[in-house]
Amino acid sequence: MGEKKAWIFTLGTEVVRGLVVNTNAAFLGRRLSQLGIAVSGVITLVDDRKLIANLLRYVLRDHEPDLIVMTGGLGPTYDDITLESIAEALEKPLTINREAFEMLKEKFVSRGYELTKERLKMAYMPEGAVAISNPVGTAPGAVIRYGKTVIVCLPGVPREMEEMWVKHVENVIKEFGVLYTAEGSFTVVGVPEAVLAPILRKFYEPSGSTYIKSHPRGYELSNPIVEVYVSVTSTSIELAKSLAKEVCDKIAEEVVRLGGSIRHYGC
Amino acid sequence: MGEKKAWIFTLGTEVVRGLVVNTNAAFLGRRLSQLGIAVSGVITLVDDRKLIANLLRYVLRDHEPDLIVMTGGLGPTYDDITLESIAEALEKPLTINREAFEMLKEKFVSRGYELTKERLKMAYMPEGAVAISNPVGTAPGAVIRYGKTVIVCLPGVPREMEEMWVKHVENVIKEFGVLYTAEGSFTVVGVPEAVLAPILRKFYEPSGSTYIKSHPRGYELSNPIVEVYVSVTSTSIELAKSLAKEVCDKIAEEVVRLGGSIRHYGC
Incomplete structure (x- = not known):
């Protein structure tokens, strides 16, 4: 049984431009390595749907990893385009995810806030995605399977990403990498x-x-x-x-x- | 006249595994952006010749950037394989670069140190490369032209990379990006x-x-x-x-x- 292989995608123009230092990549690289998973590379991209879809297709086709962990681009703003880009790359429709919708309703409506178009946007996921609840912020994460590859999407805000990693993702990954x-x-x-x-x-x-x-x-x-x-x-x-x-x-x-x-x- | 486009490659297994935080990427992303150059992405890879060559070929072919800045993998150890990987990707022979050889001789022989096989390795560059002197450490940098793309290779040690950037690279880039x-x-x-x-x-x-x-x-x-x-x-x-x-x-x-x-x- 060989080592499991992973790639990390950290998405965001602010990271590429060096406005923030990429501590998410270091956190994920370290955690995955400690779990015995071999990370081949980290790809950081500006918020450009075609570019993200192109790189994702290239990694899936040429490197066939077992796991891709992505951070960033799940929020309510116009440049949060991670799930759209994945849908484009995998040629899957982008639809309202029921679990994600319930998570957002719970977060906003039940507390008397409006579920605006921008907030509802966070429930749109590639068909077949499983939503991951975000205990710190508002944007749900997502797990998407594509052939033998599992794609995990987490928010870019470090305190949200780390909390979701520890609470919801690491246990799944532990069973996955058995080294x-x-x-x-x-x-x-x-x-x-x-x-x-x-x-x-x-x-x-x-x-x-x-x-x-x-x-x-x-x-x-x-x-x-x-x-x-x-x-x-x-x-x-x-x-x-x-x-x-x-x-x-x-x-x-x-x-x-x-x-x-x-x-x-x-x- | 459109914006010039760049990619950054930061090479090193220790960066992918999160043993060091990638401050080189932030430094270069910020400097290039301030010079009006649009950085599309940052690619961080483990020290694997085939992998580096594959990603470099992909970026050259699918994205045709004006500039690629690479850091890391220029030193004397077995896992310093950046110039070998570039030679493989560009199908150029790896030969002793005369300028780099003179820089190393000056650094070692003139001070009474032996130019061992490991040290001499730092003079091997893809044919046609121009060596950049390293005022802080020992490994010379390199500039390689491939079609319309200029590839600049700098060491991974931040104090060496930053000094060489400021002293030798930034002025060239300034003329290059006129925004x-x-x-x-x-x-x-x-x-x-x-x-x-x-x-x-x-x-x-x-x-x-x-x-x-x-x-x-x-x-x-x-x-x-x-x-x-x-x-x-x-x-x-x-x-x-x-x-x-x-x-x-x-x-x-x-x-x-x-x-x-x-x-x-x-x-």
């Missing part, structure tokens, strides 16, 4: 990154189950300090942890043999 | 986002020269606070500024007519 990831890290002092590279390479597996990354923190020549990050994905968390520790220990041994030293050993 | 962008923003209190939406829509131009975005900051129903951001791109900075101010003033007038109030008016 576990363990992480370790430490700092190497006194060995330049270019000298460390062939050592790390010995333990790196391009297949993806052992991932090793070095981050230079000092200056390559005058004061080499390199942070090393190791993660191992396996079929049980115990196995993943012991494999990660083994890799860390072996690298550390070779560093000491080269005259370097290890700090902040957390493996 | 100017002015920005304005203010806070609307007392009008829910869904009520504000049709007002903003009147001034928004999908062509892209006037961009308006609302960010809900309070709670839609009980305490509506919405930040409004306006940007206008035009042929001179003065024209862009006066058009942006005009749009802000008109929105503010309508907000007040609806019983709302304006705070932090910066237009």
Whole structure:
């Protein structure tokens, strides 16, 4: 049984233009990786229906992921076009989703607010979508199946996205990805990154189950300090942890043999 | 003369996995937008040569941008594969770049360090590339032309990327994009986002020269606070500024007519 593959789409012109830093991508990348799901990439796009539909079709066709998580573009404003764009890409009609409609009625009408055209817009979803309730804000999320791919749409506001992820999405994803990831890290002092590279390479597996990354923190020549990050994905968390520790220990041994030293050993 | 179009590629498994937050994308998105260049999207990918080459070919073929800015993957380690991936996508040979070689010799040999295989790797670039010197770190950048598209490759370490952007890249880009962008923003209190939406829509131009975005900051129903951001791109900075101010003033007038109030008016 191979690793499950995922892509993340973070939608919004304000993110592309750098008006906000994309913390949603980091949150989702980290959570999915910890669940043993291999994220191939993150795609951030301006609010343009044709562009979003085009990229979605490309990823579905050329990469066939098991999972796509999308954030942003579910709200009441004219540039909130995620569900329209998905409907276009999948060639599904955009219809009023009954569950989403009930969620909005509960949120607005029952509290004496009008369900304006802009608010009702949030109930339009591609046919067959399952609505996800939003405990923090107003826009419901959606889960859409397309062939073997599950597409999960969440709002772009981080506090809404994170709450919905933890409450409604993560449990589904956990059953979905049945692999576990363990992480370790430490700092190497006194060995330049270019000298460390062939050592790390010995333990790196391009297949993806052992991932090793070095981050230079000092200056390559005058004061080499390199942070090393190791993660191992396996079929049980115990196995993943012991494999990660083994890799860390072996690298550390070779560093000491080269005259370097290890700090902040957390493996 | 239309707006120039750009894409950003930020490469690195550590970014996809959320081990670092993608501040490079925000920096580049903001700088390019301020130069009047329309960024369509940001693509973040794990260190996989075939995957990077595939996405690059897709963007070149389906979107034909004027500019692609890439960060990451230029260093000495085995997972630094940006230039290899570009060579593969463009079907160009990867050869030792003379300028890059001289930069590395200057950096290492002249200071008594060995030019190891890993360090020399940083001089291999797609044929025809122009090397960009790195005043902070060791890996040179590269500029590659492909048809009408200019591809600029910068390191992933933010302090190196930003320094090279300011010193070597921005001036070239300035001549390239001959439009100017002015920005304005203010806070609307007392009008829910869904009520504000049709007002903003009147001034928004999908062509892209006037961009308006609302960010809900309070709670839609009980305490509506919405930040409004306006940007206008035009042929001179003065024209862009006066058009942006005009749009802000008109929105503010309508907000007040609806019983709302304006705070932090910066237009």
